[in-house]
Amino acid sequence: MANYFWVGGTGTYDGVTNHFATTSGGVASVAAPTSADNVTFDTPSNATAYTVTFTATFTCLDLTIGPPLAGSVTWAGAGAMNVFGNIVIGSTTVQSYTGALSMKATSGTKTITPNGVSIAILVFNGVGGTFQLVGNLTITGNGSILILTNGIFDPNGNSILLNNATPIITGAFTFYNLTVTPATPAKTNTITFTANVTITNLFTVSNGATVTNRVLVQSSVVGTPRTITAAAISIANADFMDITGAGAATWDMSASTSIGDAGGNTMQALGTAAFTAAATQHWTNASSGSWSLNTNWTSRVPLPQDPVVMDKAFGTSQTVTADMPRLGASIDWTGATWTTGLTWAMSTATSINGSLTMIVGLTMSGTSTYTFTGRGAFTLDTKALSLARSITFNAPTGTLTLAGALTIGVTNTLALSNGTFSCSASNYLLSVGLFTAATASTFTPGTAQHLITGVGSALSFVSPTLTTAPTFKFTDATNSAITFAGGGRTFGNVWFSRGASTGSITISGSNTFADFKDDGSAAHSILFTAGTTQTTNTFTMPNSASAVVTLNSTTTGIHTLVKATAGKISCDWLNIQHSVATPGDNWYAGANSVSHQTDVTAGSGWIFTTVPAATVKTINGVTVANIKSIDGLAIGSVKT
Numbered sequence: 001m002a003n004y005f006w007v008g009g010t011g012t013y014d015g016v017t018n019h020f021a022t023t024s025g026g027v028a029s030v031a032a033p034t035s036a037d038n039v040t041f042d043t044p045s046n047a048t049a050y051t052v053t054f055t056a057t058f059t060c061l062d063l064t065i066g067p068p069l070a071g072s073v074t075w076a077g078a079g080a081m082n083v084f085g086n087i088v089i090g091s092t093t094v095q096s097y098t099g100a101l102s103m104k105a106t107s108g109t110k111t112i113t114p115n116g117v118s119i120a121i122l123v124f125n126g127v128g129g130t131f132q133l134v135g136n137l138t139i140t141g142n143g144s145i146l147i148l149t150n151g152i153f154d155p156n157g158n159s160i161l162l163n164n165a166t167p168i169i170t171g172a173f174t175f176y177n178l179t180v181t182p183a184t185p186a187k188t189n190t191i192t193f194t195a196n197v198t199i200t201n202l203f204t205v206s207n208g209a210t211v212t213n214r215v216l217v218q219s220s221v222v223g224t225p226r227t228i229t230a231a232a233i234s235i236a237n238a239d240f241m242d243i244t245g246a247g248a249a250t251w252d253m254s255a256s257t258s259i260g261d262a263g264g265n266t267m268q269a270l271g272t273a274a275f276t277a278a279a280t281q282h283w284t285n286a287s288s289g290s291w292s293l294n295t296n297w298t299s300r301v302p303l304p305q306d307p308v309v310m311d312k313a314f315g316t317s318q319t320v321t322a323d324m325p326r327l328g329a330s331i332d333w334t335g336a337t338w339t340t341g342l343t344w345a346m347s348t349a350t351s352i353n354g355s356l357t358m359i360v361g362l363t364m365s366g367t368s369t370y371t372f373t374g375r376g377a378f379t380l381d382t383k384a385l386s387l388a389r390s391i392t393f394n395a396p397t398g399t400l401t402l403a404g405a406l407t408i409g410v411t412n413t414l415a416l417s418n419g420t421f422s423c424s425a426s427n428y429l430l431s432v433g434l435f436t437a438a439t440a441s442t443f444t445p446g447t448a449q450h451l452i453t454g455v456g457s458a459l460s461f462v463s464p465t466l467t468t469a470p471t472f473k474f475t476d477a478t479n480s481a482i483t484f485a486g487g488g489r490t491f492g493n494v495w496f497s498r499g500a501s502t503g504s505i506t507i508s509g510s511n512t513f514a515d516f517k518d519d520g521s522a523a524h525s526i527l528f529t530a531g532t533t534q535t536t537n538t539f540t541m542p543n544s545a546s547a548v549v550t551l552n553s554t555t556t557g558i559h560t561l562v563k564a565t566a567g568k569i570s571c572d573w574l575n576i577q578h579s580v581a582t583p584g585d586n587w588y589a590g591a592n593s594v595s596h597q598t599d600v601t602a603g604s605g606w607i608f609t610t611v612p613a614a615t616v617k618t619i620n621g622v623t624v625a626n627i628k629s630i631d632g633l634a635i636g637s638v639k640t
Contacts, residue, residue, distance in 0.1 A: 001061065004033045009046035009068075013079065015056035035084040035104075038062040043069050054079035054099060061085040067092045084110075084126075091115040098141065105129035109154070114138070124171075125149040133158045140164045140183070148173050155200075162191060168220070170194045179204040185213035185237075187292065188325050188348075192218055193226040193243075203230040203249070207237040211258040211301050212292045212324070214239050218262075222373075223396030223418055223440070225264060239304055239326060240265045241373075245274065260303040262326060262353060263375040264396065278305040281328065283312045288319045291327065302328030304353045311335030319343040319365075322350055330354030330378065333362060346370075346389065357403075358383045367412075372400050379403045388412070391432075395419035396440070402428040409433060410453040410476070416441035416464060423448060435472075437464035437487075445470035449493070455480040461487035461509075468492075469514065479503045486511035493517065498524075506554060507534065512564070518542060518549060525550040530557030530578070537565045543572040543590065553578040556600040563587065570611045581605030 004020040007028050011019050018028045025044025033039050039060040041052070049071025055078075062085035067073060072092045078099040085105065095117055102123040103110060112122075113134040120141035124131045129151040136159045139146050144164040148171030159177035162169075165186060172195045182189045185208030207215040219226040219242035229247035239260030244267075245251035251267035251274050253259040259276045267274030281302045283289075289296045301324065302308050308328040310320070316339045327350050336342065336359055346366030355378040356370075364387060371392040372378070381403035388409045393400055394417040401422040406429070408414060413434040420442040423430065427446035433454025437443055442465040449471045452458050455478055464487070471492035476482060477499040484494070486509040493515040496505055504525040505518070510533040517540040518526065528534060530553040539561070541549050551574055553559045560580045563569060569581075572590025577599055581587035584605040589595070591610050597603040 002030075002033075002037045004030060004037050004039050004060075006039070006041045006045045006052065009048075009050035010052070011050075012053045012055055012077070013058055015058075032058075033060045035059050035082070036061055038064075038085070040064045040066070041073055042066040045073070049073070051076055053077040054081060054097065057082065059084075062087075064088045065093050066090045086110050087112040089114050089117045091117065093117045095119065095141075100145075100147075103129070103131050105131070105151075112137075121145045121147070123147040123149065124151050124153055126151045130154055132156050133160075136161065138163060139167055144168070145170060146173070147171055166190050166192070168192045168194065169197060170220075172196055174198045174200065176200055177202045177204070180215055180217075181206050182215065185210075187213055187323070189213065190216040190218060192220050193228070194220040196227040196229070198247070199228065199230040201231050203228060203233045203235075205233075205235045205238045209237075211237060211294065211303075213237060214258060214260060216241060216262065216325070217243055219243065219264075222394050223264060225266065235259065240275070257300060258303070260305065260326065262304040262351075263373055275305060276303055278303070278307070278329070280307045280309060282309045283320065286312060286315050286318070289321070291320070291322045291324045304351075305329055307354070308332070309335070312337075314338035314342050317341040317343075319345050321345045321347055322366075323347045324350060326351050326353065328353065329374070330356070332357045333359040336362070355379045355381075357381045358385050360384070364388050372398075374398050374400070377401070380406065382406060390415065392417060393419055393421050393441070405429040405431065407431040410455075413454070416443060420444065422446075423450075434458055434460075436460040437462065439463045441465070442467065443470065444468070447471070447492075449473050449495075451475060455482060458482040458484060460485040461489055463487045464489070466490065471514075473497055474505075476503075477501050481506065483508065485509055496520065496526075508532065508554075510534065512536070514538070515540060520549070521547050523548045523550075525552060527552055527554045528559035528561075528579075529553070530555045530559060533560040533562060535562040535564050537563070538567075539563070539569045539571070539587075541571045541574060545573055545592065548573050548575055550575040551577070551579050553601075558601050558603055561587065561605075568611045572610070576606055577603065579603040579606060 005024045007021045008019050020030050046068040051074040053076040057080045059082045063083045072094045074094040075097040081101045082104050098120050100121040100123050105126045106128045109130040111132045111134045114137050118138040118140040127150045132154040133156050138161045140163050144167040146169050155176040157176050161179045163183045178199050180191045207213045215238045217240045225242045225244045227244040230249040233249045237258045239262045241262035242264035252270050254273050261275040281297045285296045304326045306328045308331040310333045343363040346368040349369045351371040351373045354374040360383045369390045373395050375398045377399045379401050386407040390412040392415045396418045398419040401424050410433045414432040416437040418440040422444035423446040427448040429448045430450040444467040452474045455476050469490045469492040473495045479502045481504045483506045488509045490512040495517040498520050500522040502522050502524050506527045508529040513536040515538045516536045558578045558580050563586045569587045572592050574589050574593040577596035580603050582605050587606050588611045589606045589608045
């Protein structure tokens with residue numbers, strides 16, 4: 001073990017530059033410290049204020065940060081810092097460092113003494129180590145994260161304050177006092193827990209003095225609750241989502257006017273009584289106004305559990321601006337009237353904790369995303385309006401059912417993350433730019449032919465549940481490549497109708513189709529991910545000299561095409577490579593197609609002729625075609 005001292009004042013630690021001496025104030029003479037070396041930044045390091053910038057991974061045993069002779073030392077950069085011993089941070093240290101400061105001891109008790117200096121990212125990661133806090137700690141700055149990966153965190157009766165906008169608590173911590181009070185109150189402040197935590201004394205959440213600026217206390221995974229076990233709580237201006245309140249604390253916050261229930265919460269045995277009682281909020285302003293202004297509502301800015309009714313007689317050319325991240329429960333525009341023009345503007349990404357019912361003639365503006373989060377059964381009725389924005393459905397145990405067609409525009413995405421999205425028994429049509437569906441989602445498509453109009457990853461199904469086989473038509477006519485990522489699911493008719501587009505179409509996943517169809521009018525490629533199998537009843541191509549379709553794999557490996565039903569596939573004007581078609585007597589490429597099946601990895605099964613005409617014979621005056629046997633007896637020749 002050696003003792004190293006930083007010398008030379010301002011400099012960069014890049015793992016190579018020599019800034020260390022073996023004596024305080026000495027001459028730089030040694031290489032970078034190791035996990036067995038103590039490192040000190042002290043008064044003789046420099047006479048005046050200086051800055052140390054970390055661009056490479058820094059490692060040491062004990063770390064002590066003291067001031068220069070005059071002024072302060074500033075820590076900067078983002079290179080990782082790994083400390084295997086104790087940490088003492090001098091009270092005058094200026095912290096602009098944004099990297100991860102990790103304590104990694106694997107035995108004994110190691111202490112961190114912050115002396116009032118805030119830290120952005122603090123990690124405890126040492127199997128067998130105990131990490132003890134000496135003095136209160138503030139976690140602040142961009143990307144504020146407190147992480148317990150391995151070892152034991154001992155708060156030692158000290159408090160932790162999280163005072164930035166979006167702190168994340170990663171790991172099963174035990175705290176003494178935990179306080180969430182953003183230095184700058186804002187509508188978008190959050191605190192996220194990735195695991196269950198215990199607070200042996202007081203859990204405090206507060207965000208300014210108004211119901212507008214509420215901290216969202218949430219789990220890192222929607223639908224997966226995190227338990228906060230607390231001895232006592234002091235909470236104001238907060239919403240909760242996927243949180244279980246436990247411990248000796250009384251989680252009944254219903255006396256407050258600013259505690260929101262955003263879904264998935266269990267506050268001991270109190271149920272919904274833990275939150276402010278829901279109250280229907282009517283918009284009361286006949287003129288333009290913002291969602292976040294208290295005086296525009298019956299009694300308050302809507303909480304996530306408050307039904308919202310927009311049944312106001314508006315004046316001329318008015319605009320309602322949705323500037324809250326959580327708009328309320330079900331929103332109903334039925335009953336709104338206006339003289340000329342009414343606009344609903346979106347100035348921020350926002351969530352709706354229930355149904356949405358629009359009204360004919362309402363103008364939409366802004367491009368921010370809607371997220372539907374209601375945990376019950378709700379409806380979306382657009383009244384044939386284009387919402388002209390991306391839609392995310394993320395509602396575990398929730399169902400959102402269309403009450404009419406849904407159109408969102410060619411540049412926007414319908415993303416199903418969690419819950420059931422239903423086009424209902426009425427088979428309402430989707431017209432979306434892009435469509436994604438995650439594993440936790442269920443899609444009830446009905447029998448409508450849904451339109452996919454966007455560019456890029458046009459469809460991406462990551463193993464969602466499909467109640468029936470959906471049918472899609474892809475209509476993007478640009479020359480951009482698009483991808484159909486089917487996720488190995490079964491589809492109805494899938495139709496690529498891209499007109500004169502020369503953009504390639506990539507098919508990934510081993511999927512099943514009722515009909516796989518392409519009717520493009522220009523030459524283009526259909527590329528199948530190597531190693532996948534596409535099973536289809538019918539396979540329809542343009543069969544045109546002006547629209548030669550190249551069928552190939554995405555690499556030099558083969559792909560397989562399987563005909564699931566009897567009958568022949570009849571195509572022409574194809575360029576085929578790396579393609580295995582089976583059964584081999586069913587796939588006819590046509591006389592004008594080109595075979596590259598012997599190139600690199602050979603394909604097979606395609607027959608490069610037209611489908612032969614049926615051989616017609618008669619037996620006792622009855623016309624038959626291609627008869628080979630009767631009642632199991634082979635027929636060599638037939639005479640009439």
